[in-house]
Amino acid sequence: MLDKINLEKILFLDIETVPQVYDYKELDETTAELFNKKTRFKQRGEEFESEVYSENAGILAEFGKIVCISVGYVNKPKSGVVTGKSIRLKSFYHDDEETLLKNFATLLNDYYSDPNSLLCGHNGKEFDFPYIARRMLINGIKLPAPLDIAGKKPWEINHLDTLELWKFGDYKHFTSLPLLCHIFKIPTPKDDISGADVARVYYEENDLERIKVYCEKDVVALIQLFLKMKGDGLVEESDIFYS
Template identity: 55%
Template sequence: MFYKINLENILFLDIETVPENATFEELSEEKQLLWEQKSKYQRKDEFTPEEFYDRAGIWAEFGKIICISAGYFIDKGNDKNFRVTSFYGDEIKLLKDFKNLLQEHFNQAKHLLCGHNGKEFDFPYIARRMLINGIRLPYKLDLFGKKPWEIPHLDTMELWKFGDYKHFTSLKLMANVLGIPSPKDDMDGSMVRDVYYAKNDLDRIITYCELDVVTTAQVFLRLRGDELLEEEQVKKV
């Protein structure tokens, strides 16, 4: 039961992604054709491949990670403290830095990764981008040969499904229905591409990513029946 998991053994995380190139025209002819084929069923006849390219960030083959934010609990007696840190900028460097975090501090059997829709998006996306960039997978992301109960991943959206596999609930909606105060952010996921390429405001994206990590941790606490974090218990490091 996840109620018995030591909170200090969980690394909460969230990623922000964008298309690998700013525009469709920057892709090679071969990659343009591959994008047209990959996106065919999602865009149908409503959009051309060029018009649909602003959504390329959701596919690891055509996108890249610009920020990984991670949070973890520190036990100080009867007081919970939550620390948040971010890796951002150059993708290869941020992936290597994140891998180092996993290997140095979250590499034991007891350690778990947790994200919202992490099993469908964040965890496989990070793994694919590592391999694309020639980075050997850390143990926590290498699932080959592992039995389902050996996979060290938690997913707050999966915990909310209760076996209903067709049920998708956004992090923002879960926070709302569970009575978790909404973070004071000024953007949503659909805006990340423009904020990155058009406005060149990576700091704004980092803040947004970190707020999602804190909200994911809050959702996890509520699902366990634990008290929520107070603002002063959350620190950026």
Template identity: 50%
Template sequence: MKELKDILFLDIETVSSGETYEELNERMKILWSRKASFLKKEEGLTEDEFYFQRAGIYAEFGKIVSIGIGFFHLEEEKRVLRLKALYDENEKALLERFSTILGKMKSDSLKLCAHNGREFDFPYLSRRMLINGISLPTALDLSGKKPWEINHIDTMDMWKFGDWKHYTSLDLLAAIFNIESSKTDMNGSDVNRVYYKDRNLGKIADYCLQDVAVTAQLYLKLKNITSEPFEVTVTPAN
């Protein structure tokens, strides 16, 4: 349990900064079109369709709508995974709340863990905080730190064992290790639609928490930590 107590497991869900390409100002339209010209592979998609499908994965053109967090602790000698969903239409308020949570933890020992976190979750969080005028908490501020001083854990990196040739999805690893999938009635490609069309941020937050739970279980498998059953509790959202 000792090696788990300072790890905060997390996942973020992101959407395009606006529902349509037309909502961008003229300067951002030009910059998106320039970026899209290098990315666009699907034929027949309009600028607006491509924006709706892909803008959310880029911090410059997207925003965070939900952050799921979880950590292990002992409760009456039983291991418990405690989960909490943060979500808000107001991205700045959401990020400030997350930053406050990080600020209450021991910054010198805190470790952040996410799947593909080094390439997505951690830099996306940092970029959106700066865009919103929020100072980076110690756990995300990499400036001047040596590689061994960065307390970030990435379960995808753990699985790669130094092999950088391909991406391995969380869902695939969950299947390999017989962990119940979080991809039930929605997956990552549905988030923009659920947010803008269905107007169901609560559903996105629930999906986000499921990914946190899967990541935590995957970490136990990758560290070969005893598979004794543990309880999962969800703290009321926000």
């Protein structure tokens, strides 16, 4: 089935999120109470509230926010051209989440709203796509067609997920993107941060550029993994164009 998909119609993406405030103690009383209820099965007493917050707030759309969305698409070589496929990347990153999301929505509305376009992420169906949609609604932004899935049948939703593809119907385990890249022998550049560092880099170092670089590398890894799953060759580093 994957070999029938037009690569040039897929928008690959990854997001980076952080808590809306850095420290649990900064929350107002109502928000703190609601957070504790939301994470009640993780709570182990008041002394652990800050720890639970730092580990979970950023991945919950109700208590986190998006600071970067990186996207990538594949260009196939034109007829008669010897060189292979190339990857082009673009990132939306901003301290103002509403601005970031409006710019991303414009991209989807302008270029990825036709029925043949697809979105692809790793664990995108469980995390990236719903997180973006929820934050758009919270910010009063109309959902672009690729994210407006209410009432659609499963086969009408144009979302691809490399984690789901790898599961082959087995829902017992989560397999990370770095692990799949490792077993498929996909070269990935070493980075100086991980997902666990994003909130610290954002709030303590105020370094959105560093987060953007990290996010774009994940998009490259995602695309290369999809190509492997599709049975295609990898894109050479010299043919990857970062924003």
